[in-house]
Amino acid sequence: MTHPASLIIAVDGPAASGKGTIARALAHRYGLPHLDTGKLYRATGLSVRLSGGAPEDADFAAAAARGLDPALLDDPDLMSSENAQAASIVSAHPGVRAALLAVQRAFAAQPGGAVLDGRDIGTVIAPHAPAKLFVTATPLCRAQRRHAELARSGDPRNLATVLADIEARDARDSGRSTAPLVRAGDAALLDTTELGIDAAVQRAIALVESAIAAGGQQQV
Numbered sequence: 001m002t003h004p005a006s007l008i009i010a011v012d013g014p015a016a017s018g019k020g021t022i023a024r025a026l027a028h029r030y031g032l033p034h035l036d037t038g039k040l041y042r043a044t045g046l047s048v049r050l051s052g053g054a055p056e057d058a059d060f061a062a063a064a065a066r067g068l069d070p071a072l073l074d075d076p077d078l079m080s081s082e083n084a085q086a087a088s089i090v091s092a093h094p095g096v097r098a099a100l101l102a103v104q105r106a107f108a109a110q111p112g113g114a115v116l117d118g119r120d121i122g123t124v125i126a127p128h129a130p131a132k133l134f135v136t137a138t139p140l141c142r143a144q145r146r147h148a149e150l151a152r153s154g155d156p157r158n159l160a161t162v163l164a165d166i167e168a169r170d171a172r173d174s175g176r177s178t179a180p181l182v183r184a185g186d187a188a189l190l191d192t193t194e195l196g197i198d199a200a201v202q203r204a205i206a207l208v209e210s211a212i213a214a215g216g217q218q219q220v
């Protein structure tokens, strides 16, 4: 199939649903740059923690987001469980989201297009993206995946703790008033609970191809 000259693919979903895995595979498939937007919120949470601030402090967190040091994106603590909770708390502050908006919109608007994954790509960052996926899986399935991933990195948390962490984050991400985690009305739903990685990626490609066939060019 011929593809539009510029293609933006928005991939949203809850923690450990497989959205990052799918977004990376789509970026490879279509030769597009990829942005894991969760890392921006994780870096903001980490910055607040390293400065001794509280993630609940909206002004402190917004200042951290405005002055983000790109080196934090490579910090070993970025992907830790503690930092995931901090990211979820700082991400609910409107000032944090406002500070991180421009860089994400600019990434989406680059010539040729891009793949972005997060919570609000299809609703806020790139609402006119022609291809949108909402990736999900049951909480237990997501906890099992994240538990295995954390165990590989040496994190000793048990499955029940990982599940509780994921449910707390889901509730916070879905319940916040600014840019909550919600499926865009025009996003295709992709439940990966019963799908392995290869099957999930193939399904994602099929959904993107359908969206391209139905849509065409787009603006951010």
Ligand SMILES: Nc1ncnc2c1ncn2[C@@H]1O[C@H](COP(=O)(O)OP(=O)(O)O)[C@@H](O)[C@H]1O
Binding pocket: 013, 014, 015, 016, 017, 018, 019, 020, 021, 022, 145, 146, 149, 192, 195, 196, 197, 198, 200
């Ligand atoms: N369909 C799948 N089946 C099994 N494991 C998966 C699947 N998709 C992703 N994973 C694994 O689950 C973990 C979380 O996936 P990831 O893509 O990082 O999720 P997210 O970006 O939604 O947090 C990773 O270890 C990844 O390899």
Ligand SMILES: Nc1ccn([C@@H]2O[C@H](COP(=O)(O)OP(=O)(O)O)[C@@H](O)[C@H]2O)c(=O)n1
Binding pocket: 014, 015, 016, 017, 020, 037, 038, 039, 041, 042, 084, 087, 088, 089, 091, 092, 117, 118, 119, 120, 121, 169, 173
């Ligand atoms: N576009 C985004 C991406 C992440 N986030 C927040 O950042 C946290 C970490 O995101 P992440 O994508 O790295 O988390 P995982 O899904 O990989 O566990 C999430 O729990 C959200 O609170 C957000 O609010 N908006």
